[in-house]
Amino acid sequence: MTQILKNENLEIHVDLPNENYNFSRFDWTGKITEVKFQNISLSSVERTDCKNENFFGRGFYNEFGIDTALGFNDVEIGGWFHKIGVGLLKKDDNTYECTKKYEILPAEFKVINELNKILIICKSKNVNGYSYVLKKEIEVHENNFTIKYYLHNTGEKDIITDEYVHNFTAINKNLIGPNYLLKFPFKLKPTFFKKTVNLEEKVDIGQNEISFNGSPNEQFFFSNISGGESSNAAWELINKKNGIGISEIGSFRTHKVNLWGWKHVISPELFFNIFIKSKQSVAWTRTYTIFNVN
Template structure:
């Protein structure tokens, strides 16, 4: 059963580390699977097939090291490397792929619960010179929630990685359509995107907004919507049919903003860059607010 944080305005459903999703891509600590606000459900599974809901991303899942997990390059085939928030993964091939499900030695988590927050903590083994402590707090707010992260390098080597929240979003499972609009804090120029996958051209850009002319049947993906410039870490997604919106604001600037999606889901992604020398730590946060239009 998920852990629930609830007040008069909203309800947050959180799977604990060893509940349900146990693949090796997304961080296991504090897996927010769903939020309910004003009789609207936010958050959906990566795939619409119910059979896969425990094997794919869902709701507000985050990930560390999507391209290069700690120690992967140093590890030989058959040896172990770190996936922060998951555990030690076994190297199978010369290149890492986040879509693979690796053999894993899972982390142990300590959990503290209260009426308005949940705190999770884990610490890794020392492998290939890398070792860390990760703490995450999910804090209930009046009309939203905040995720506070804290990462400490207790190993011998510098930790260089990224973290982002995938944000698998739909409102009441409403398909992507011209009822939705994603608003970003900068002008959008598709000519500056690093990747532009829009096979049906149903995803459209105007000024600072992304919208849909029709419901897409194919996967769409755009990377570096910010053109690799440092921008405020924020976005808002609104639905004019339901008159509801959600906003994410990070307490950092980001140099990478991606958007992925398909027929039933859209995922705006704000990347946080991490560079920690031994004995250093860093903290950051993501605040989500839900509102009526």
């Protein structure tokens, strides 16, 4: 049953670990499927043309290890490796692909409901020297919501990975276009982008903001838009037509920021690098604030 965190301004829908989305990519703990501000939707979906939406992302889903999952290179084909927040995945070839469907042995999950917040705990098995406990707390406040993470390395080997929230965002279900403005706290240097996909040239890159001269029918993607430099982990998206904005601020510095989108969705992604020695832990927070724009 979908859990709803709600006050007079905000409404957050959270699917429980074993509900609905059951693919091997995104973290199953605290799957935020929908966010509403004063009854206006702020969330979207990865694809509008899919037959089974439970295989794809939506809302504010997050992922650990987009490029390679934990322990993937330590096992032979046919062995099992970790996808943090999901469970064990079965290796079927020597190249990890986050969008591939893997056989899954789900981790152990526990859900604790409290007033205005939900805590979900994910406990893994110890496989190939790797194991962990992940705790994620989602809490709603007057005009913002927070996602607090705690990751403890219970295994013998170091945990080296990263985490980001995909942020499948659209305001009032408006198509992406000239009414949107996306701002960053750092200068955008296109010559330092690792990858640029802007086939229709509908995306305009400014000094520290991204705008649109039309609604893109094709997917767009820009990687490493911070140029690999350490910067404040933040972005702000404004819809001028509806007079509503949403921002994300991380409690960490980031060296990697990506941007993906399509005609129905825009996804700024702030990556958090993770390195945890055995028996150590790390904690971080993402704060999303929603506001009116005059």
